[in-house]
Amino acid sequence: MDRAMKVIKSEKDYNEAIARLSQLMSESPAPNTAEGNELEVLAVLIEKYENETIDLGPVDPVEAIKLRMEQSNPPLTNRDLAAYIGSSAKVSEVLNRKVNLSLKMIRALHKGLGIPYSSLVPENPAAIEERAPFDFSKVPVKEMFDRTLLQSRTSLADAKEHLEESLVDLFGEKKLLQMQNAFLKSSVRSGREMNRVALEIWHLLALKEAEKKPPQNPFNHALLTDELFDEVARQSVFDNGPTQAIDLLAQYGIRVVMVEHFKKTYLDGAALKNEDGPIIALTGRHDRLDNFWFVLLHELAHIQKHLYTDDDVKIIYDDLDVESKDSIETEADEIAIKTLMPEALVQDIESATTQAEIKNAARLHHRSPAIVAGYLRKKRNNYRIFNALIGRGEVRSQFTYL
Known part of the structure; x- marks a missing residue:
């Protein structure tokens, strides 16, 4: 259904937006539908409000994820996060700090849950945002792996999971950004x-x-x-x-x-x-x-x-x-x-x-x-x-x- 979208100006607006975001996430709307577009816009509005009004102190990616899980109505479970991180087992590893977030996970958490890049990648959020238009799904990752171009990766699955990091390692941040133009x-x-x-x-x-x-x-x-x-x-x-x-x-x-x-x-x-x-x-x-x-x-x-x-x-x-x-x-x-x-x-x-x-x-x-x-x-x-x-x-x- 169509809903009037508005800028979040108060804590009441913020809580309502979080509730609506949680509802939409539970419905898993398809991209480019009314509900799918609403979810994306809500994520942007929530991020803007959090960046401008909420002082989270020193940012920790895992704590930022847990905070979003608690804020959601109903609260998100590890199983809910699997859609963004890969599996329930992988979610547990991330939340228990046994493995780091990959850039692929970071993009999914940002797009799906509206968690700001500044919370997920506090050291360099701008670089992640600038690379956003690059379509990593079209990268010939198997050919690159077979030609030993992704030498830092031990397997094809590892190369796919950490593709963006591998490209930055291979070419450097500056050249990867330049290629988009x-x-x-x-x-x-x-x-x-x-x-x-x-x-x-x-x-x-x-x-x-x-x-x-x-x-x-x-x-x-x-x-x-x-x-x-x-x-x-x-x-x-x-x-x-x-x-x-x-x-x-x-x-x-x-x-x-x-x-x-x-x-x-x-x-x-x-x-x-x-x-x-x-x-x-x-x-x-x-x-x-x-x-x-x-x-x-x-x-x-x-x-x-x-x-x-x-x-x-x-x-x-x-x-x-x-x-x-x-x-x-x-x-x-x-x-x-x-x-x-x-x-x-x-x-x-x-x-x-x-x-x-x-x-x-x-x-x-x-x-x-x-x-x-x-x-x-x-x-x-x-x-x-x-x-x-x-x-x-x-x-x-x-x-x-x-």
Whole structure:
């Protein structure tokens, strides 16, 4: 039923609000219903009144929970708290101070019982409130645990229970908060629905990996010339061409890091504008040489043409399996293709049908046969040809992926 909500101004109002909160909690209303919305609003009003008028002295989270249990009408039992803490046994452990509250429990107690964050996390309540919009349910926790990214956790269940703490341990408070605004200045190329939270986690991992390799020299945008692009492509003729290209770009203040993608991100790479210079992050998800060179040059084109000419774009994520009509994507595609496949090389292989023809033309123009084979497969829309030349399985073996 609809009820008129009002600001709590007196102890009488406060007691009535507590009673009504207890009644609603016993009914377990579904979210986004009239009763569910009323419960959330009441929790906010009660918290505001308590913060402004009640001096609880030194705050203790367990005592704050017990106080709320006593205030409720009827008083809450351990079984009632299980909905917020996990089980009756876990409730007993918390109330007897045998285990600490996890951030997951803290959020549930705050939302469900209206206990202020300042009572549950007295040392830093603001940080918890600021992280509230982050959807922790979308974090790829199993993938992260399997990749040993959550090293402080002994089991998958432990990682799930203390996920928020684990992310703070992994990335730091500041970076985790910054990521909530990252998509305000990003461009995403994808034809499929992405898990945005997984993408944010991947981005944080890329930044973390880049911190391990400070820029060798200051980045100078003016040095991103056609000659440099061609020199990068020429590294493809060497067996360790990918690592040589990365070393070359490092001399120009551009760091390239390898970070494996998460499921439902469909990611090949990204160009990131960072305070200490640009970063190219690659996933290697297709593990083919032709794909590696195209993605690398594509992201390098973004750094040249887009990251430093448009203040509104600081991150460009790319799923290059998808064709795009976005102007910055088509421009980056064109630059990558023209760099890897100069016009003279395109003419020489236009009618090529054998591996020998491809290898000879590639050698003449200082390009890897994988690049030429990949170009022809796409040009002819036939991905069954030249399989032996595209360098399948020859990328990931050259790097350690985070």
